[in-house]
Amino acid sequence: xxxxxxxxxxxxxxxxxxxxxxxxxxxxxxxxxxxxxxxxxxxxxxxxxxxxxxxxxxxxxxxxxxxxxxxxxxxxxxxxxxxxxxxxxxxxxxxxxxxxxxxxxxxxxxxxxxxxxxxxxxxxxxxxxxxxxxxxxxxxxxxxxxxxxxxxxxxxxxxxxxxxxxx
Amino acid sequence: xxxxxxxxxxxxxxxxxxxxxxxxxxxxxxxxxxxxxxxxxxxxxxxxxxxxxxxxxxxxxxxxxxxxxxxxxxxxxxxxxxxxxxxxxxxxxxxxxxxxxxxxxxxxxxxxxxxxxxxxxxxxxxxxxxxxxxxxxxxxxxxxxxxxxxxxxxxxxxxxxxxxxxxxxxxxxxxxxxxxxxxxxxxxxxxxxxxxxxxxxxxxxxxxxxxxxxxxxxxxxxxxxxxxxxxxxxxxxxxxxxxxxxxxxxxxxxxxxxxxxxxxxxxxxxxxxxxxxxxxxxxxxxxxxxxxxxxxxxxxxxxxxxxxxxxxxxxxxxxxxxxxxxxxxxxxxxxxxxxxxxxxxxxxxxxxxxxxxxxxxxxxxxxxxxxxxxxxxxxxxxxxxxxxxxxxx
Numbered sequence: 001x002x003x004x005x006x007x008x009x010x011x012x013x014x015x016x017x018x019x020x021x022x023x024x025x026x027x028x029x030x031x032x033x034x035x036x037x038x039x040x041x042x043x044x045x046x047x048x049x050x051x052x053x054x055x056x057x058x059x060x061x062x063x064x065x066x067x068x069x070x071x072x073x074x075x076x077x078x079x080x081x082x083x084x085x086x087x088x089x090x091x092x093x094x095x096x097x098x099x100x101x102x103x104x105x106x107x108x109x110x111x112x113x114x115x116x117x118x119x120x121x122x123x124x125x126x127x128x129x130x131x132x133x134x135x136x137x138x139x140x141x142x143x144x145x146x147x148x149x150x151x152x153x154x155x156x157x158x159x160x161x162x163x164x165x166x167x
Numbered sequence: 168x169x170x171x172x173x174x175x176x177x178x179x180x181x182x183x184x185x186x187x188x189x190x191x192x193x194x195x196x197x198x199x200x201x202x203x204x205x206x207x208x209x210x211x212x213x214x215x216x217x218x219x220x221x222x223x224x225x226x227x228x229x230x231x232x233x234x235x236x237x238x239x240x241x242x243x244x245x246x247x248x249x250x251x252x253x254x255x256x257x258x259x260x261x262x263x264x265x266x267x268x269x270x271x272x273x274x275x276x277x278x279x280x281x282x283x284x285x286x287x288x289x290x291x292x293x294x295x296x297x298x299x300x301x302x303x304x305x306x307x308x309x310x311x312x313x314x315x316x317x318x319x320x321x322x323x324x325x326x327x328x329x330x331x332x333x334x335x336x337x338x339x340x341x342x343x344x345x346x347x348x349x350x351x352x353x354x355x356x357x358x359x360x361x362x363x364x365x366x367x368x369x370x371x372x373x374x375x376x377x378x379x380x381x382x383x384x385x386x387x388x389x390x391x392x393x394x395x396x397x398x399x400x401x402x403x404x405x406x407x408x409x410x411x412x413x414x415x416x417x418x419x420x421x422x423x424x425x426x427x428x429x430x431x432x433x434x435x436x437x438x439x440x441x442x443x444x445x446x447x448x449x450x451x452x453x454x455x456x457x458x459x460x461x462x463x464x465x466x467x468x469x470x471x472x473x474x475x476x477x478x479x480x481x482x483x484x485x486x487x488x489x490x491x492x493x494x495x496x497x498x499x500x501x502x503x504x505x506x507x508x509x510x511x512x513x514x515x516x517x518x519x520x521x522x523x524x525x526x527x528x529x530x531x532x533x534x535x536x537x538x539x540x541x542x543x544x545x546x547x548x549x550x551x552x553x554x555x556x557x558x559x560x
Contacts, residue, residue: 048212053199060180060201141192144199145184 039155042066042083044074044100045117046092050142054087057144058151071095075103078112084158085151086114088134090125098132105133113154117142171288174198174215176206176232177250178224186219189277190284203227207235210242217287219271222251222262230265237266244294246287250275318384321522326377329519333370337363376519379437383526388434390531395554396432398460398467399425405439406458413447415456423460426467427554430531435551438527441520442471442547449545450475466533466550476542524549 041063045051055065066083068074070092078086086104090097101114116129116137129137136150173195175183183199190197198213200206204227206218218236222229229249237243249262249270262270268290269283340363344356351359382388402423410419428435446456454474461468521537524547528535533550 049198049209052205052209052212053197056201056205057180057183057199060178141196143187143192144180145187 038062038064039084040064040066040081041151042068042074042077042081042086044068044071044086044092044097045089046070047089050089050140054142054144054147058148061148063151071097071100071103074100075107078104078109079107082109083112085154086112087117087147087151088114089117090129091119098128101129101132101134111158113158115147115150115154170194170196171216172196172198172214173284174200174206174210174213174218176200176203176218176224176229177221178202179221182221182250185275186280189275189280195284203229203232206232210236210239210245215245216291217284218245218247219284220247220249220267222249222253222258230261233262233265233267244291244298246291248283248287314384318381321380321384321519326373326519329373329377330370333366333373336366337370340366373519376523380519380523380526383523383530387526388530390429390552391431392429394429394431394434396428396430396435397425398428398435398469398551399423401432401435402439402458402460402469405436406443406456409440409443409447410456415447415452418447418450418452418454418456420455420457423458423469424462426460426462428467429552429554434527434530438524438549439469441524442469442549445520445547446471446473446475446545449473462553465553467553468548468550470546470548472544472546474543475545476539521547 041058043051043054043058043065045054045067046069051067051069055067059065066077066081068077072095074086074088077083088097088101092100095103097116101116104110104112104114113135114133116126116134117140118125118129118137119140126137135154138147138150171194173190175186175197177183177199178201180199180201183197187197198209198215200209203224206220220229220232224232229251233247233249236245236247243266246268247266249265249267250273251258251262251270252273254272259270268287271279271283340359344351344359344363348356403421406419406421407416410416443456443458450456450473455472456474457470457472459468459470459472525535528549528551531552533552534548536548537545538548539545
């Protein structure tokens with residue numbers, strides 16, 4: 001639980017310290033990404049229950065989690081921590097997912113893969129997600145197995161080509 | 168379809184994937200915690216209808232998590248299904264001892280999982296239903312208690328006085344008739360009889376008022392859409408009749424706008440009748456009784472203003488010889504101005520009048536205000552709801 005709270009406080013405070021990203025290291029990452037250090041996933045989501053479920057699942061899968069609860073936090077955390085991949089909820093109060101994706105695509109860490117999470121009912125939103133710059137989308141409720149598989153796919157896609165290494 | 172919230176607690180995310188594949192997502196919203204402490208800390212967030220709990224976990228194991236949840240008053244009703252690789256009788260007994268409601272042995276089969284989860288959800292629903300029912304019952308009991316206390320207060324304070332005044336008057340008159348019949352002339356007999364009859368009529372009216380009051384107090388009437396009446400016609404008709412009965416038709420000042428009210432005809436009549444009876448009774452002759460009705464801010468405002476004192480001095484005459492029998496009882500706190508009028512009323516034999524008015528107004532969510540200028544003027548101000556739109560003026 002401390003880890004979750006740490007991540008949450010990370011997301012809600014304006015001053016983010018880089019060291020906190022590390023989160024809980026699990027002994028054996030079960031993902032297929034060949035990186036020596038475990039990949040960092042930025043989860044942008046405002047629903048507390050989804051945050052807890054997705055974050056503890058991915059953490060147990062061996063990822064490091066960064067949490068943001070709205071578009072502004074997402075842009076800031078992406079700049080500061082250059083995650084390996086972003087999971088972006090589309091419907092959020094304040095700045096929504098579309099806008100956040102557009103901003104990120106114009107930022108210095110613009111090539112990070114972004115997976116949009118959209119509600120099933122919002123069929124039209126999918127094309128909008130891709131138009132805004134998302135690489136892929138998953139409809140809610142997200143199956144966690146499908147989620148990890150998609151994450152792994154995009155991480156292996158992007159291996160070597162991510163600008164995370166450049167800085 | 169109803170979505171049930173199911174919390175899966177397992178340190179192995181792969182085991183979650185198995186369950187995710189077996190429970191259809193349109194019926195079950197699945198949540199996940201990889202550690203026992205996280206599961207307990209997040210119960211508030213997940214609000215699970217059932218928990219699937221792995222027994223073998225590092226740090227806090229499933230047995231311990233189960234014990235802790237079952238020790239939480241607010242959470243102990245959540246059914247817990249333990250998932251265990253061990254199928255020895257002792258292991259199963261340990262699960263049950265920890266408070267688990269059911270268990271499933273690995274490897275988990277879809278049919279068994281769904282059947283057990285559904286049976287636990289049924290239990291939870293029954294529990295929830297019973298709990299909401301008992302909450303409802305507690306609310307009803309509290310409500311009844313309040314009504315009962317209010318009625319008790321009214322009966323203690325108001326009603327004995329009302330009965331006494333009329334009954335003593337009837338008895339007094341009959342006693343006089345009985346003891347002095349031979350000495351009385353026709354006129355005197357007639358006068359005593361007419362006094363007794365007047366008192367009997369007052370008693371009759373008091374009884375009907377009491378019934379009306381009890382009806383209103385016991386079962387607060389729900390306003391109905393079909394309740395409609397025209398304010399001006401009813402108010403003018405009743406006000407003029409009351410003025411005539413009081414022998415003061417010239418004292419009445421009427422200025423009532425017309426409006427269709429969302430109030431039943433019957434109740435508006437009661438209300439206006441009580442207000443005017445009150446106003447004429449407690450104001451001196453040759454002083455005005457003003458009835459004003461206006462549409463303001465989508466509500467009908469009615470003022471009845473008389474020049475009475477609001478105190479009991481001038482109604483002592485009306486209560487006749489027996490006013491002395493009534494002691495000045497202390498009573499529950501009522502605002503001073505309202506208090507004096509209600510008390511005054513009680514001496515005069517119509518103590519429930521304003522209470523009835525108040526009850527009726529409250530049943531329509533209206534305002535009820537009594538204000539007095541000491542020994543000079545009393546104003547009762549009430550508001551009533553308009554029927555959907557404002558009608559002609």
